Amino acid sequence: MKRTFRGALSGAALFIGQLALAASDVAPPAGVSDEQEVVIGAGIASRVLGGVPLVDNSDAQKLVNQAGMWLAMQTDRAALPWHFGIVDSGAIHAFALPGGTVLITRGLYRKLHNEAELAGVLSHEIALEIRHHPINAIQQQLGDDWLKAVVKQGKHHHGDFAQTPECEKAIAAGVELLVTSEDATQTFDADQLAVVIAARAGYNPFGLVGFLQTLNAINPDDSAVSTLKTLPTPGSRIAQLQKVMGYRLDQLPHIVSDTTRFDLVHLKK
Amino acid sequence: MKLTGFTAKYALAAIVFVASMAHAESAVVNKSVMLRDQPYLDAKPLGGLPAKTAVEIVSHQAGWVLVNVGNDREGWVRIFDLDTSGNRQPLRTPPVPNTLLDTVRKGQANPEQLQRLQQASVSSKDAFDAARAAGLTQLRLDWLP
Numbered sequence: 001m002k003r004t005f006r007g008a009l010s011g012a013a014l015f016i017g018q019l020a021l022a023a024s025d026v027a028p029p030a031g032v033s034d035e036q037e038v039v040i041g042a043g044i045a046s047r048v049l050g051g052v053p054l055v056d057n058s059d060a061q062k063l064v065n066q067a068g069m070w071l072a073m074q075t076d077r078a079a080l081p082w083h084f085g086i087v088d089s090g091a092i093h094a095f096a097l098p099g100g101t102v103l104i105t106r107g108l109y110r111k112l113h114n115e116a117e118l119a120g121v122l123s124h125e126i127a128l129e130i131r132h133h134p135i136n137a138i139q140q141q142l143g144d145d146w147l148k149a150v151v152k153q154g155k156h157h158h159g160d161f162a163q164t165p166e167c168e169k170a171i172a173a174g175v176e177l178l179v180t181s182e183d184a185t186q187t188f189d190a191d192q193l194a195v196v197i198a199a200r201a202g203y204n205p206f207g208l209v210g211f212l213q214t215l216n217a218i219n220p221d222d223s224a225v226s227t228l229k230t231l232p233t234p235g236s237r238i239a240q241l242q243k244v245m246g247y248r249l250d251q252l253p254h255i256v257s258d259t260t261r262f263d264l265v266h267l268k269k
Numbered sequence: 270m271k272l273t274g275f276t277a278k279y280a281l282a283a284i285v286f287v288a289s290m291a292h293a294e295s296a297v298v299n300k301s302v303m304l305r306d307q308p309y310l311d312a313k314p315l316g317g318l319p320a321k322t323a324v325e326i327v328s329h330q331a332g333w334v335l336v337n338v339g340n341d342r343e344g345w346v347r348i349f350d351l352d353t354s355g356n357r358q359p360l361r362t363p364p365v366p367n368t369l370l371d372t373v374r375k376g377q378a379n380p381e382q383l384q385r386l387q388q389a390s391v392s393s394k395d396a397f398d399a400a401r402a403a404g405l406t407q408l409r410l411d412w413l414p
Contacts, residue, residue, distance in 0.1 A: 042383060043378070046378040046379055046382070046383040047377070047378055048373050048376060049376070049386065050376030050378055051372040051374070051375055052372055052373060054382060058389075061389045065389050066395065066399040069390070069393060070400040073393055073396060078393070082390065083390050085386045085389065091367045105369070113329075175373060178373060192413055193412065196411075199410050200409070200410050201400065201407065202400065202405035202408060204329070204331055206348050210348065213296070213351065216354045217294065218358075219357045223367040226367040227367060227370060235354060245413065247310070248413060249331075249332070250331055250332050252408060252410075253408075254404075255331060256403070256404050256405055257329055259404065261402075261403055
C-alpha cells in the first residue's frame with residue numbers, strides 16, 4: 001500500500017534524540033506504595049472537593065481528562081489511575097495530589113489561550129507526580145515513624161489502609177501542604193520536565209511559557225494569585241526555562257497549539 | 270434552527286476567530302531584537318526593535334510570537350524576548366479576598382464529588398483516540414539536560 005510521507009509520519013511515533021529515561025533515572029522510589037499513595041490522594045481530593053466542588057461543565061472536565069491522560073501517558077507513571085478536574089474557584093491555582101490526581105481552578109482555566117497552555121500547566125503537575133513530590137512532602141512532614149508504620153502495613157496488608165490512622169494523618173497533612181509543599185527547586189525542575197512531556201504529546205512546548213507570561217502580567221498583589229506567592233515568580237520561571245530550553249525545542253515537527261475542542265469549551269466567570 | 274454543514278463550518282470558523290482575537294495582549298521587548306518575516310532565526314529581517322518597544326501579541330507559533338508594532342506593521346520575535354509584566358493592572362478596590370485555601374481547609378470529605386471526579390476519567394485508549402482526532406502526534410524525546 002502506498003503511503004504519503006505525511007501519513008507515514010503521523011502513523012508512527014517520531015523518534016528524536018535518545019529514548020526516554022528509565023523510571024529510576026527520573027525519580028527515587030518513595031517508601032509509600034503506589035496503592036497507598038492513590039488511597040491518600042483520593043482522601044485529600046475528597047476533602048478539597050468538599051470545599052471547592054467540580055465545575056459543572058462536562059465538556060470542560062472531559063477535555064482536561066483527555067489532555068491530561070494523554071500527557072501522563074508520555075511518562076513512566078502512566079499506569080497510575082489519573083484523574084483531572086476543574087474546581088469551582090476564581091483563584092488561579094493548580095494542585096497535584098498524591099497518586100495521580102490533578103486539579104486546576106476555574107480561574108486558572110479562564111486565563112488559558114489555547115490547549116498548548118493547558119498542556120503546559122497539566123504537565124507541570126504531572127511532573128511533580130513523576131518525581132513523587134506530593135507524597136514525599138507528606139512523608140517528610142509526618143516523619144520516620146509514620147513511614148515505618150505505612151511500609152509495614154503495606155507489606156502485611158493488615159486490613160483496609162484507608163481506615164488506618166496513618167492514612168487519616170496523611171490526608172490531614174496533605175490538605176495543609178496543598179500550597180506550601182512545592183519548593184523553588186521543585187518548581188523549576190517540574191517546568192523543565194513539563195515542556196518535554198508536552199512536546200512528547202505533540203503540543204507546542206512553549207505553551208507553558210505563554211501561560212507564565214500571562215501570570216507575569218497579573219499584579220502579584222492581586223488576590224487571585226495570592227496562593228501562588230510561595231512559588232518562584234513567573235518572570236524567574238520564564239528566565240529559567242529560557243536557560244534550559246534555548247533553541248532545543250524550536251524545530252519539532254507537527255506540534256499543536258490550537259485545537260477546536262479547546263476553542264469550543266467555555267467556562268463561565 | 271438547524272445548521273447546514275456549510276453554515277456550521279463558518280459558524281465554527283467565527284468561533285475560532287473570536288477566540289484568536291481574545292489572545293490580543295500587549296508586551297514590550299526586553300532587549301534590542303530583530304523583527305523577522307517568518308518564525309525562524311534565519312528568516313528575512315524586517316528591522317530592529319529597541320529595548321522596551323511596545324508590541325501587541327497577535328499569535329504564537331512554537332517559540333515565536335507574531336507581534337504588531339504599530340501602523341499595521343507585523344513580524345516575528347522570540348517568545349523569550351517579550352516581557353508582559355509592564356501590562357499589570359492596578360488592584361481592584363476593595364481587594365477581593367482569596368478564600369481558596371480557607372475553603373479547602375474547612376471542607377468536609379465529599380464522596381459524591383470524589384466519585385464524579387473519578388467517573389470523569391478517560392482510558393488510555395480514549396485519550397489516544399481523542400489526541401489523534403485533535404491532530405496531536407506523539408514524539409519520542411529525551412529530557413532536557
